[in-house]
Amino acid sequence: MNDGLQAVRTDHDGLQVVRTDGLTKRFADVTAVDGVSIGVRAGEIFGLIGPNGAGKSTMIKILTTLLPATGGCATVAGADVRSEPGRVRQRIGYVPQVVSADGSLTAAENLWVSARLYNIPRADQAARITEALEVVGLRDAANTLVRRYSGGMIRRLEIAQSLLHRPAVLFMDEPTVGLDPVAHRAIWEDIEDLRTRYGMTILITTHDMSEADAHCDRVGVMHLGKIVAVGTPAELKAQVGPDATLDDVFTAFTGSQIVAGGNYREILRTRRTARRLS
DSSP: OOOOOOOOOOOOOEEEEEEEEEEEEEEEEEEEEEEEEEEEEEEEEEEEEOTTTHHHHHHHHTTTSSSSOOOOEEEEEEEETTTTTHHHHEEEEEEEESOOTTTEEEEEEHHHHHHTTTTHHHHHHHHHHHHHHTTOOOOOGOOOOTEEEEEEEEHHHHHHHTTTOOOSSEEEEEETTTTTTTHHHHHHHHHHHHHHHHHOEEEEEEOOOOHHHOOHHHHHEETTTTEEEEOOOOOOHHHHHHTHHHHHHHHHHHHHHHHHOSHHHHHHHHHHHHHHHH
């Protein structure tokens, strides 16, 4: 980070639904998440941006209980990630970057499976599934095999799956990767509608700076396992210069250019996802 730039931090304002304090994750001699302390407010869309390998996905996996932290602590929707993982899972939805819907099933069948996994009472399942399909605009395609869906429709179904238990917090890892501009716009209409309809808090990771600029209330810039800046897109751009873009912010705080790909495994995962969503 440039010496003249300071992280904009306004975490003290508003109820924090996601909070970390010194969160750390080490893999052997590599520190993927390095003492991160941050708060995400109720009802906001918070974006994590940063270079490949910055620690964004690792942090999401810790917050969704998929990975244990090495140090520090985190709470999500009032539940401790380390000591109350079951309560955390009950209160969150998670849309991973990789395709998670089963192409051999219809949308309705995928949702029935999810309803059982979430332990939604049998008497409520049909109504919840109908509501979720309506929210994401897939009711007319409920009985179509998912392998016949477009990329945007698959992403909408995955969002519907994550909504069945009405989570307080929705985590989305690269929600629009591989989508065409029309599907990209439709997905964000769905996300904005979710926040309005349910008062949901949404945390996303993205490499699309225009997406973060247009839709995120606040952005956290992650670099080498640390959060090096937090603020609204406007606040962060103002620090860099009067005509700065969020791409300029990315470069200024990380010293990196936004490039596609990363290591072999990351490139393979991204290309497979894009191909399956195309």
